[in-house]
Amino acid sequence: xxxxxxxxxxxxxxxxILTWRAKADFETRIFxxxxxxLVGGLFGMIGGLFVSNFVPMxxxxxxxxxxxxxxxxxxxxxxxxxGSGTIGSKxxxxxxxxxxxxxxxxxxxxxxxxxxxxxxxxxxxxxYWTSVYHEADRSSPLARWSVxxxxxxxxxxxxxxxxxxxxVQSMSIK
Numbered sequence: 001x002x003x004x005x006x007x008x009x010x011x012x013x014x015x016x017i018l019t020w021r022a023k024a025d026f027e028t029r030i031f032x033x034x035x036x037x038l039v040g041g042l043f044g045m046i047g048g049l050f051v052s053n054f055v056p057m058x059x060x061x062x063x064x065x066x067x068x069x070x071x072x073x074x075x076x077x078x079x080x081x082x083g084s085g086t087i088g089s090k091x092x093x094x095x096x097x098x099x100x101x102x103x104x105x106x107x108x109x110x111x112x113x114x115x116x117x118x119x120x121x122x123x124x125x126x127x128y129w130t131s132v133y134h135e136a137d138r139s140s141p142l143a144r145w146s147v148x149x150x151x152x153x154x155x156x157x158x159x160x161x162x163x164x165x166x167x168v169q170s171m172s173i174k
Contacts, residue, residue, distance in 0.1 A: 001048065001144060001145070001146075001147060002048075002144050002145045003044045003045075003047040003048040003051060003145050003146075003147070004041050004044035004045050004048055004147070005044065006044065007040045007041070007043050007044030007047060008037050008038075008040040008041040008044055009040070010040060011036040011037060011039060011040025011043075012033050012036060012037045012040065014036065015029075015032045015033045015035075015036035015037075016029065016032075016033055018032070019032050019033070045147055048145065048146050048147030048148075049146075049147050049148060051142055051145045051146040051147075052136070052146035052147060052148055052149055052151075052152065054142055054146075055136045055137060055140050055142045055143050055146050055149060055152070056136070056137045056140050056142075057134055057135065057136055057137065057152070058134075058135065058137050059132050059133070059134055059135075059156055060132070060133050060135050061130050061131070061132045062130065062131045062132075062133065063128065063129055063130035063131055064128035064129060064130045064161070065097040065098070065107075065128065065129045065130075066097060066098040066126060066127070066128060067095055067096065067097050067098075067126070067127030067128060067129055067160070067162065068095075068096040068097060068098055068104055069125065069126075069127070069166070090110060091110070091111040092108045092109065092110055092111055093108065093109050093110075093111050093115065094106065094107070094108050095107050095108075095129070095160075097129055107129065109158045114155055114156070114157050114158055115157070115158045115160070116157055116158065116159045116160065117160045117162065117167055118159065118160065118161050118162070119162060119163070119164045119165070119166070119167060120161045120162065120163065120164070121163075121164050123161060123162065123163040123164075124163055125163065126163070127160065127161060127162035127163065127166070128160070128161045129158070129159070129160050129161075130158075130159045130161075131155070131157075131158055131159075132155075132156045132157045132158075132159065133153055133154065133155055133156055134153070134154050134155075134156045135149075135152070135153045136149040136152045136153065
Protein backbone atom coordinates (compact mmCIF):
# COMPACT_ATOMS: atom_id res chain seq x y z
CA UNK A 1 0.00 0.00 0.00
CA UNK A 2 2.93 2.31 0.70
CA UNK A 3 3.98 2.09 -2.96
CA UNK A 4 0.79 3.84 -4.06
CA UNK A 5 1.29 6.72 -1.61
CA UNK A 6 5.01 7.04 -2.25
CA UNK A 7 4.81 7.07 -6.05
CA UNK A 8 1.80 9.41 -6.00
CA UNK A 9 3.65 11.81 -3.67
CA UNK A 10 6.80 11.72 -5.81
CA UNK A 11 4.87 12.46 -9.01
CA UNK A 12 2.92 15.25 -7.26
CA UNK A 13 6.11 16.94 -6.04
CA UNK A 14 7.80 16.41 -9.42
CA UNK A 15 4.85 18.05 -11.21
CA UNK A 16 4.96 21.02 -8.84
CA ILE A 17 8.71 21.48 -9.36
CA LEU A 18 8.47 21.17 -13.16
CA THR A 19 5.53 23.58 -13.45
CA TRP A 20 7.26 26.02 -11.09
CA ARG A 21 10.41 25.97 -13.20
CA ALA A 22 8.37 26.38 -16.38
CA LYS A 23 6.73 29.40 -14.75
CA ALA A 24 3.26 27.98 -15.49
CA ASP A 25 0.15 29.74 -14.23
CA PHE A 26 -1.65 28.57 -11.09
CA GLU A 27 -4.39 26.57 -12.87
CA THR A 28 -1.81 24.66 -14.93
CA ARG A 29 0.15 23.80 -11.79
CA ILE A 30 -2.98 22.47 -10.05
CA PHE A 31 -4.08 20.47 -13.11
CA UNK A 32 -0.60 19.00 -13.64
CA UNK A 33 -0.27 18.14 -9.96
CA UNK A 34 -3.64 16.39 -9.78
CA UNK A 35 -3.14 14.52 -13.03
CA UNK A 36 0.36 13.42 -12.07
CA UNK A 37 -0.91 12.25 -8.66
CA LEU A 38 -3.53 10.05 -10.33
CA VAL A 39 -1.01 8.65 -12.79
CA GLY A 40 1.49 8.16 -9.96
CA GLY A 41 -1.14 6.32 -7.91
CA LEU A 42 -1.79 4.02 -10.87
CA PHE A 43 1.92 3.28 -11.29
CA GLY A 44 2.19 2.81 -7.52
CA MET A 45 -0.59 0.23 -7.67
CA ILE A 46 1.20 -1.62 -10.47
CA GLY A 47 4.41 -1.50 -8.41
CA GLY A 48 2.51 -2.80 -5.36
CA LEU A 49 1.18 -5.71 -7.38
CA PHE A 50 4.72 -6.50 -8.49
CA VAL A 51 6.04 -6.36 -4.91
CA SER A 52 3.22 -8.72 -3.82
CA ASN A 53 4.94 -11.54 -5.66
CA PHE A 54 7.92 -11.29 -3.30
CA VAL A 55 6.05 -11.37 0.01
CA PRO A 56 6.92 -14.64 1.78
CA MET A 57 4.20 -17.24 2.24
CA UNK A 58 3.41 -19.37 5.30
CA UNK A 59 0.75 -21.84 6.43
CA UNK A 60 -1.98 -20.65 8.79
CA UNK A 61 -4.33 -23.10 10.54
CA UNK A 62 -7.91 -22.05 11.27
CA UNK A 63 -9.58 -24.15 13.91
CA UNK A 64 -9.92 -26.71 15.17
CA UNK A 65 -13.69 -26.77 15.19
CA UNK A 66 -15.33 -29.53 17.20
CA UNK A 67 -17.16 -32.05 15.04
CA UNK A 68 -20.46 -33.54 16.18
CA UNK A 69 -21.21 -37.24 15.86
CA UNK A 70 -24.24 -37.89 13.68
CA UNK A 71 -26.82 -40.38 14.89
CA UNK A 72 -28.80 -42.99 12.99
CA UNK A 73 -32.48 -42.39 12.25
CA UNK A 74 -33.54 -44.25 15.42
CA UNK A 75 -31.23 -42.04 17.51
CA UNK A 76 -29.36 -44.87 19.19
CA UNK A 77 -26.01 -45.05 17.43
CA UNK A 78 -23.56 -42.18 17.72
CA UNK A 79 -20.90 -42.24 15.06
CA UNK A 80 -19.22 -39.85 12.69
CA UNK A 81 -20.90 -40.48 9.39
CA UNK A 82 -19.26 -38.67 6.53
CA GLY A 83 -22.17 -38.08 4.23
CA SER A 84 -21.14 -37.32 0.73
CA GLY A 85 -23.38 -35.54 -1.67
CA THR A 86 -23.33 -34.31 -5.20
CA ILE A 87 -24.25 -30.86 -6.45
CA GLY A 88 -24.14 -31.02 -10.23
CA SER A 89 -20.87 -32.78 -10.92
CA LYS A 90 -19.19 -31.62 -7.66
CA UNK A 91 -18.87 -34.18 -4.83
CA UNK A 92 -18.85 -32.84 -1.26
CA UNK A 93 -18.43 -34.08 2.33
CA UNK A 94 -21.13 -32.95 4.74
CA UNK A 95 -20.69 -32.72 8.52
CA UNK A 96 -21.82 -30.85 11.64
CA UNK A 97 -19.62 -28.75 13.89
CA UNK A 98 -20.29 -27.12 17.24
CA UNK A 99 -20.15 -23.33 17.64
CA UNK A 100 -18.86 -21.50 20.72
CA UNK A 101 -22.45 -20.94 21.92
CA UNK A 102 -23.24 -24.68 21.73
CA UNK A 103 -25.32 -24.50 18.57
CA UNK A 104 -24.61 -26.75 15.60
CA UNK A 105 -23.78 -25.65 12.07
CA UNK A 106 -23.76 -27.84 9.01
CA UNK A 107 -20.48 -27.75 7.12
CA UNK A 108 -19.51 -28.82 3.66
CA UNK A 109 -16.18 -29.20 1.90
CA UNK A 110 -15.40 -30.30 -1.62
CA UNK A 111 -14.27 -33.91 -1.85
CA UNK A 112 -10.88 -33.36 -3.43
CA UNK A 113 -7.19 -33.91 -2.80
CA UNK A 114 -7.08 -31.12 -0.18
CA UNK A 115 -9.17 -33.20 2.26
CA UNK A 116 -7.34 -35.33 4.82
CA UNK A 117 -9.34 -37.66 7.06
CA UNK A 118 -7.27 -38.98 9.94
CA UNK A 119 -8.60 -41.70 12.22
CA UNK A 120 -6.98 -40.90 15.56
CA UNK A 121 -6.99 -43.73 18.17
CA UNK A 122 -6.62 -41.20 21.01
CA UNK A 123 -10.00 -39.60 20.26
CA UNK A 124 -13.18 -40.98 21.80
CA UNK A 125 -16.58 -39.57 20.81
CA UNK A 126 -15.22 -36.28 19.48
CA UNK A 127 -13.65 -35.08 16.26
CA TYR A 128 -11.95 -31.94 14.97
CA TRP A 129 -11.88 -30.01 11.70
CA THR A 130 -9.00 -27.70 10.81
CA SER A 131 -8.51 -25.67 7.63
CA VAL A 132 -4.96 -24.76 6.65
CA TYR A 133 -4.34 -21.94 4.18
CA HIS A 134 -1.09 -21.00 2.44
CA GLU A 135 -1.13 -17.22 2.99
CA ALA A 136 1.09 -14.23 2.41
CA ASP A 137 2.94 -13.27 5.60
CA ARG A 138 1.30 -9.97 6.51
CA SER A 139 3.92 -9.30 9.19
CA SER A 140 6.66 -9.15 6.54
CA PRO A 141 8.08 -5.67 5.82
CA LEU A 142 7.28 -6.22 2.12
CA ALA A 143 3.59 -6.68 2.95
CA ARG A 144 3.23 -2.96 3.68
CA TRP A 145 4.52 -2.15 0.21
CA SER A 146 2.31 -4.62 -1.63
CA VAL A 147 -1.24 -4.65 -2.92
CA UNK A 148 -3.79 -7.48 -3.21
CA UNK A 149 -2.19 -10.04 -0.91
CA UNK A 150 -5.50 -11.89 -0.46
CA UNK A 151 -5.33 -12.94 -4.11
CA UNK A 152 -2.29 -15.09 -3.26
CA UNK A 153 -3.97 -16.97 -0.37
CA UNK A 154 -4.96 -20.53 -1.20
CA UNK A 155 -6.32 -23.57 0.57
CA UNK A 156 -3.57 -26.02 1.53
CA UNK A 157 -5.66 -28.72 3.24
CA UNK A 158 -8.81 -29.53 5.18
CA UNK A 159 -7.95 -31.90 8.01
CA UNK A 160 -10.54 -34.00 9.84
CA UNK A 161 -9.41 -35.90 12.98
CA UNK A 162 -12.00 -38.46 14.05
CA UNK A 163 -12.06 -41.56 16.30
CA UNK A 164 -11.07 -44.87 14.74
CA UNK A 165 -14.00 -46.66 13.09
CA UNK A 166 -16.23 -43.62 12.74
CA UNK A 167 -15.66 -42.99 9.07
CA VAL A 168 -18.52 -44.84 7.43
CA GLN A 169 -18.58 -45.37 3.70
CA SER A 170 -21.60 -47.01 2.18
CA MET A 171 -21.21 -48.55 -1.23
CA SER A 172 -23.63 -50.29 -3.54
CA ILE A 173 -22.59 -52.28 -6.59
CA LYS A 174 -25.11 -52.57 -9.36
